[in-house]
Amino acid sequence: MNFKRKGIMLVIASPSGAGKTSITRKLLACDNNLSMSVSLTTRPMRKGEIDGIDYHFRSIDEFNQMRDDGELLEWAKVHDNYYATPKAQVDEMIKNGKDVVFDIDYQGTQQLYEQCRSDMVTIFILPPSIKELHSRLKGRALDSDEVIARRLKNAKIEIDHWAEYDFVLVNDDLEKTIAKTTKILEVARLSRIRQTNLSGFIKQLQNEIDEL
Amino acid sequence: MNFKRKGIMLVIASPSGAGKTSITRKLLACDNNLSMSVSLTTRPMRKGEIDGIDYHFRSIDEFNQMRDDGELLEWAKVHDNYYATPKAQVDEMIKNGKDVVFDIDYQGTQQLYEQCRSDMVTIFILPPSIKELHSRLKGRALDSDEVIARRLKNAKIEIDHWAEYDFVLVNDDLEKTIAKTTKILEVARLSRIRQTNLSGFIKQLQNEIDEL
Numbered sequence: 001m002n003f004k005r006k007g008i009m010l011v012i013a014s015p016s017g018a019g020k021t022s023i024t025r026k027l028l029a030c031d032n033n034l035s036m037s038v039s040l041t042t043r044p045m046r047k048g049e050i051d052g053i054d055y056h057f058r059s060i061d062e063f064n065q066m067r068d069d070g071e072l073l074e075w076a077k078v079h080d081n082y083y084a085t086p087k088a089q090v091d092e093m094i095k096n097g098k099d100v101v102f103d104i105d106y107q108g109t110q111q112l113y114e115q116c117r118s119d120m121v122t123i124f125i126l127p128p129s130i131k132e133l134h135s136r137l138k139g140r141a142l143d144s145d146e147v148i149a150r151r152l153k154n155a156k157i158e159i160d161h162w163a164e165y166d167f168v169l170v171n172d173d174l175e176k177t178i179a180k181t182t183k184i185l186e187v188a189r190l191s192r193i194r195q196t197n198l199s200g201f202i203k204q205l206q207n208e209i210d211e212l
Numbered sequence: 213m214n215f216k217r218k219g220i221m222l223v224i225a226s227p228s229g230a231g232k233t234s235i236t237r238k239l240l241a242c243d244n245n246l247s248m249s250v251s252l253t254t255r256p257m258r259k260g261e262i263d264g265i266d267y268h269f270r271s272i273d274e275f276n277q278m279r280d281d282g283e284l285l286e287w288a289k290v291h292d293n294y295y296a297t298p299k300a301q302v303d304e305m306i307k308n309g310k311d312v313v314f315d316i317d318y319q320g321t322q323q324l325y326e327q328c329r330s331d332m333v334t335i336f337i338l339p340p341s342i343k344e345l346h347s348r349l350k351g352r353a354l355d356s357d358e359v360i361a362r363r364l365k366n367a368k369i370e371i372d373h374w375a376e377y378d379f380v381l382v383n384d385d386l387e388k389t390i391a392k393t394t395k396i397l398e399v400a401r402l403s404r405i406r407q408t409n410l411s412g413f414i415k416q417l418q419n420e421i422d423e424l
Contacts, residue, residue, distance in 0.1 A: 001340060001382040124404075126413075128213060130420035156421045162414050168404045170213040170413070180402060187399040190392060192336075192380045201338075201382070202374050208342035209368045 003201065005194040007094040009116055010034070010101045010185060011109050011165075014125035015155030017137040019171040023125065024101055026178050027185070034099045034185070037090065040072070043081035056086060074104065074111035085112075094119055099185065106161035113164075121188045123181060124165035128172035130155075215413065217406040219306040221328055222246070222313045222397060223321050223377075226337035227367030229349040231383040235337065236313055238390050239397070246311045246397070249302065252284070255293035268298060286316065286323035297324075306331055311397065318373035325376075333400045335393060336377035340384035342367075 014020040028034055040056040042063050051057045058066075063082050066072050075084035085102065093100050094116075102112070109122060127133035133155065137148045162168050167184055171177045192198065226232040240246055252268040254275050263269045270278075275294050278284050287296035297314065305312050314320070321334060339345035345367065349360045374380050379396055383389040404410065 001384045126417065130417055130424065134424065152421055152424060156418055159414060159417055162410065163404070166404060167402050168407065168410055169402070172213045183395055183399050184402065187395050190379050190381070190396065192375070192378060195380065198374065198380055202371060205338065205342055205371055206368055209364055212342065212346065212364060 003195045004197050005097050005189065006119060006196060007097050008099040008185065008188050008194070009090065009094065009112065009120045010099060010188075011104060011112065011120060011122040012101060012125065012181070013105060013109060013122070013158070013165065014171075015127065015133065015158045016151045017133045017140070017155075018125045018127045019136075019174060019177065020103070020125050022174060023171070023178055023181055024103065027101065027181060030182070031099075031185070033097075034101060035093075037085055037100045037102045040066070040084045040086050041081060073115055074108040076105070076107060087115075090116075099189075106158055106164060109161075109164065118193060121167075121184060122165040123167045123169060123184060124162050125177065126159065126162070126168060126170045128170055215410055216408045217309050217401065218331060218408060219309050220311040220397065220400050220406070221302065221306065221324065221332045222311060222400075223316060223324065223332060223334040224313060224337065224393070225317060225321060225334070225370070225377065226383075227339065227345065227370045228363045229345045229352070229367075230337045230339045231348075231386055231389065232315070232337050234386060235383070235390055235393055236315065239313065239393060242394070243311075243397070245309075246313055247305075249297055249312045249314045251315075252278070252296040252298050253293060254295075285327055286320040288317070288319060299327075302328075311401075318370055318376060321373075321376065330405060333379075333396060334377040335379045335381060335396060336374055337389065338371065338374070338380060338382045340382055 012020055012024055028036060038052065038056060040058050040063065042058060042060050045051065045057050049055065060082070063084065066086065067075060067084070071087050073085040073087045073090060075082055090100055102108070104112070112120060127136070130152070134152065137143065137151060143151065169177050169180055188194070224232055224236055236248070240248060250264065250268060252270050252275065254270060254272050257263065257269050261267065272294070275296065278298065279287060279296070283299050285297040285299045285302060287294060297316070297320070302312055314324070316324070324332060339348070342364070346364065349355065349363060355363065381389050381392055400406070
């Protein structure tokens with residue numbers, strides 16, 4: 001028997017290179033009830049990007065207005081551009097039992113905690129070692145040595161916030177980490193605090209007892 | 213990669229006849245790390261019962277002494293006899309990463325919450341309907357009509373406390389309910405608050421970054 005429930009705000013965070021993208025991609029591919037949160041950004045649209053799919057592209061004025069009106073759940077400035085999570089779309093999905101996954105760092109997570117703690121489940125993914133992380137970053141051949149050095153420096157800061165997450169998983173086996181993440185999501189869906197019409201069912205049972 | 217962790221105090225509660233015993237028995241049979249909490253009782257030992265296995269059989273004086281010394285996690289009086297959970301054995305198991313399942317009612321659960329909330333995971337099992345519950349109780353042929361009527365009256369009181377549990381599962385399919393319960397236990401084992409040496413691993417990662 002399944003009851004109506006609220007959706008889950010699933011945060012998967014990790015230092016760059018620890019496997020977050022692979023895990024999130026797999027979850028999204030296997031789970032029809034889960035979708036990626038679409039961020040708002042003030043940076044220019046790149047070729048091939050679609051407004052509302054890749055990002056909600058907005059002007060700085062629009063961003064400022066939304067922030068001042070409390071319409072953003074979290075925001076951050078990265079290299080002169082703003083990134084944010086619009087509140088309305090997330091609220092709507094959670095209310096309708098749709099689960100949303102967020103790709104945000106510890107500062108974004110902290111901002112979400114302030115407004116939505118009981119809707120959130122947060123997972124921090126660690127690499128098995130920095131040697132392994134370093135070789136994954138080099139193996140991707142995406143970044144210069146300088147960028148990799150900056151990523152490792154950021155990794156240290158991110159890792160320092162491990163204790164703010166509900167789960168900390170060491171990704172030494174991608175398939176196992178995906179399986180664990182899937183189970184965490186499944187169990188979060190069963191949680192009593194997310195059920196929205198259990199009390200009606202309880203009343204029905206109690207009436208049945210009275211009528212015996 | 214697995215870390216040392218604290219054990220879990222797993223409470224599975226339900227009105228009589230909703231399937232708790234079948235679920236608990238199956239979990240215990242399939243999971244070597246899980247064992248049943250052995251209660252203390254002041255009632256006389258019955259033929260075939262073994263002290264320390266079925267119950268810890270104690271005199272009323274011994275019970276009173278333990279209760280006054282704070283050595284009991286919870287206790288209840290049922291038909292002139294006392295039943296209780298000794299604190300020392302549970303503490304030892306939790307410390308050593310062993311999970312313990314408790315067969316207690318909402319009042320026992322409330323007492324455990326006062327002392328051990330963060331170690332606990334609590335599941336309340338509901339029948340799909342009272343008609344179903346009634347027919348299960350009659351089908352067992354264990355109880356007189358009078359006893360069944362009392363069990364149903366008690367069921368109403370137990371059910372009234374549904375909102376005090378972490379999970380509320382409707383047992384309309386025993387295998388599915390067992391699978392859900394198993395997953396809840398597996399995910400509880402992954403929870404960050406139960407890991408006891410993650411901070412050491414984090415320090416190791418951060419040292420590795422510093423040494424690069």
